[in-house]
Amino acid sequence: MKQRKVPLRKCVACHEMMAKKQLIRIVKTPEDEVLIDLTGKKSGRGAYLCGKVSCFKLAQKNKSLDRALKHHVNSEIYEQLADDFIAAEDQFLIQKENSNDE
Numbered sequence: 001m002k003q004r005k006v007p008l009r010k011c012v013a014c015h016e017m018m019a020k021k022q023l024i025r026i027v028k029t030p031e032d033e034v035l036i037d038l039t040g041k042k043s044g045r046g047a048y049l050c051g052k053v054s055c056f057k058l059a060q061k062n063k064s065l066d067r068a069l070k071h072h073v074n075s076e077i078y079e080q081l082a083d084d085f086i087a088a089e090d091q092f093l094i095q096k097e098n099s100n101d102e
Helices: 053-062 064-069 075-101
Strands: 008-010 017-019 024-028 034-037 045-049
Touching: 024 064, 024 075, 034 075, 045 053, 045 064, 053 064, 053 075
Parallel strands: none
Antiparallel strands: 008 017, 024 034, 024 045
């Protein structure tokens, strides 16, 4: 059977190329909301981050999410994303382990 091509994406903070399923997607919706998209299917402009809190903090410090989303991300949104990121990190790691088992 033919091997499927694995889509690669770059973390906006550490610039490491990884498989799309190994990264967490941050999306700016058409309604100008910025939120975490664990499914990877929400419409809007997306940016990818490693599943590490250190990468999220680096992206916040360097404003790399602002550049990737082509939208100014307020500090309140960063605080909300930080809370969501920590909560989503555990769920993301569980999904990652499940996909590795298959």
